[in-house]
Amino acid sequence: xxxxxxxxxxxxxxxxxxxxxxxxxxxxxxxxxxxxxxxxxxxxxxxxxxxxxxxxxxxxxxxxxxxxxxxxxxxxxxxxxxxxxxxxxxxxxxxxxxxxxxxxxxxxxxxxxxxxxxxxxxxxxxxxxxxxxxxxxxxxxxxxxxxxxxxxxxxxxxxxxxxxxxxxxxxxxxxxxxxxxxxxxxxxxxxxxxxxxxxxxxxxxxxxxxxxxxxxxxxxx
Numbered sequence: 001x002x003x004x005x006x007x008x009x010x011x012x013x014x015x016x017x018x019x020x021x022x023x024x025x026x027x028x029x030x031x032x033x034x035x036x037x038x039x040x041x042x043x044x045x046x047x048x049x050x051x052x053x054x055x056x057x058x059x060x061x062x063x064x065x066x067x068x069x070x071x072x073x074x075x076x077x078x079x080x081x082x083x084x085x086x087x088x089x090x091x092x093x094x095x096x097x098x099x100x101x102x103x104x105x106x107x108x109x110x111x112x113x114x115x116x117x118x119x120x121x122x123x124x125x126x127x128x129x130x131x132x133x134x135x136x137x138x139x140x141x142x143x144x145x146x147x148x149x150x151x152x153x154x155x156x157x158x159x160x161x162x163x164x165x166x167x168x169x170x171x172x173x174x175x176x177x178x179x180x181x182x183x184x185x186x187x188x189x190x191x192x193x194x195x196x197x198x199x200x201x202x203x204x205x206x207x208x209x210x211x212x213x214x215x216x217x218x219x220x221x
Contacts, residue, residue, distance in 0.1 A: 049204060050136060051079035053213070054174070056202035061215045063132055063172045064088040071122065071130045071166055073113055073159050074137030076100045088132065093125055113137075113158060119165060129168045135159035135175040138211065145210070152178045156214070157186050164193055169221030175214055182214045190216045 038049050058064050068088035072081045075094035081103050085092050093107045094100065095118065100108050107125055111118040137159060139151030156177045163173040173194065182190060182199065190197050195218035205211055 048079045052204035053202045068131035070132045073135040132172045133163040167219040171219040173216040178210045
């Protein structure tokens with residue numbers, strides 16, 4: 001039985017602004033130091049605090065079953081991949097344009113998902129389709145809410161294309177979306193391809209973050 005994660009809480013640490021450090025950098029550092037999920041990730045040897053997002057999503061929606069195969073898109077640094085291996089344990093492929101450290105029992109593919117050749121590379125690595133497709137991809141923020149929303153929505157749409165191509169019938173798709181969840185063409189596409197569409201913001205997502213997650217279950221194939 002998988003135990004639910006414990007939340008690490010300690011007294012708040014205050015970071016002073018160094019002479020050459022910007023105020024924004026100081027605020028980021030202070031947030032990291034005082035974030036209970038950052039501390040928990042460090043204590044439990046996880047690659048990032050993002051691990052607890054997918055753990056909480058799985059605890060609510062049961063997206064993983066033992067033996068499931070998983071395709072993790074935009075996987076770096078690999079915390080979702082590690083959780084997928086722990087909770088599913090089937091063939092797991094992690095794809096990212098960034099370099100990633102090796103993960104035991106995972107296949108790591110360095111590729112640009114916006115490049116059509118990436119689809120062929122994934123097919124070469126696995127003859128079978130997948131039970132679960134994950135995407136925690138988000139565009140680098142610009143500070144302009146509308147621009148950030150459009151760019152992250154585009155990544156969610158890209159991930160959905162991979163889900164439709166690579167999922168088995170009955171499979172699950174989980175992806176990050178922003179500000180109000182999935183809408184427009186993406187929502188219509190998901191409704192036409194999945195029997196169930198839910199949105200969820202895990203506790204591990206920072207309150208100030210506009211991110212939420214779409215969980216699409218029972219792929220029609």
